[in-house]
Amino acid sequence: MKASNLIPALAVLGVGVTLAAIVFDGQGEATSTTASVDFPNVPYAAYVAGPGVVESQSGDIAVGSPVAGIVTAVRVTWGALVDAGTPLFELDKRDLEAQLLPASAKVQEARAAADQATGMLELAEQVPDHRAVSAEEMKTRRAHVAMTVAAVASAQAEVDRLRKEMALRTVLAPATGKVLQINIHPGEAVTSVGGTPLLLLGDVRRLWVRASIDQNDAWRVQPGAKATAFLRGNPRISMPLHFEHIEPAIVPRAVVTGDSTERVDSRVLQVVYSFDPARLPVYVGQWMDVYIEAPALPGDKAAESRR
Structure with missing residues (x-):
């Protein structure tokens, strides 16, 4: 081969080797970074499902102030366990x-x-x-x-x-519970009207899960039905739930869109279960996926085969 043809040939060969390396490296990276998707292992042959939010068993108590004033001291910290009557914060007196x-x-x-x-x-x-x-x-x-x-x-x-x-001017805890939020600081002014809660208090000795079941599946929900909650982000972590009650009213479920006015996506039946928080690493306000055992639909051969 002539020397004048050798240099272009080597250049073409080098480009080809570079492209091949990029292609194979990209394929190898895609293969190594592709994560397998885990799906909950639902223990029921037939079920209804819906999102559930974790709540304190007393309900979240939004602590307010009976009078307006300037905060001089906050007597509690985040996560503190307080008894009824414990001073929470003080106003200027x-x-x-x-x-x-x-x-x-x-x-x-x-x-x-x-x-x-x-x-x-x-x-x-x-x-x-x-x-x-x-x-x-x-x-x-x-x-x-x-x-x-x-x-x-x-x-x-x-x-x-x-x-x-x-x-x-000294606001006391209305009930026994844990301090979940503190939204005030010394020097800030508070009013006696509604708005953002000054403190959020809840009894977390036992937690509730409020599951929202679409109204189209509400007829399948039976009082006392078994249920299991799966942790969002890690469906391998689950917890069997204890039935508490069904709230006998279909309510709108708002979808947070970030707009100035939120839209209503659907109407849901709220079913409340409970569990021991010591057995599950969750926080108040966290979302979980709740599966409730329900009668199989007519003609559901897959559910019949799982029985």
Whole structure:
């Protein structure tokens, strides 16, 4: 072969080798990165299925505030287990403390006036000669005693009101549970109206799964039916469920699309089951796939063969 033809031939050969290497490498990479898809091993011959969301057995308690104010302290942390009555967070109470000082002083002043009026009345009553003090004077002194006693009660009521207002500035846990969310920080203002929950509390000693079954399959769901939940992301992890109740109302199921207005995809029957959270690594709010044992459809030969 002439030298003038050798260089082009080598160039063509090099391009061919490079292309072959790319093709074979791509095939090998595709083969090595292709993951097998796992499907749940449903233990029932016939079933209905639907998505289920994990909830606390008490329901998620959105803790609010009975009064508006500025947060001065948050007394709990995420995941903390609290008993009913445990302080959760505190609001600024310095304005009430400033009012409490003069209100307490007024109580002492009213009590002193009442003691003085009572003493004057007792002195008049102890006079041996009843003619020395007129009946009108006695009536006036008795009325003065009654007025001063009422003044004491009024001043004390104001003190009690301020103390109750101060107690409201410390928000307590309404029930035993775990702190699931904390959406406030010291220095932030809170209002007494609805909105984002300040804290989210739930009893997680036993968890619920709220399964949404399409209304077309609702007639196949029987109270007390067996059910199994599979963990999304790893269908090898599953848990048999304990039946709790069926909510006897078909409700819309919203599909989150990210739009300003969400659309309703379908209507569903909600079936609630429960399980021991110590046996399954899940969190409140997590989605699972729930399969509920149901009667086989007429003509379902596959279900009959699995029996």
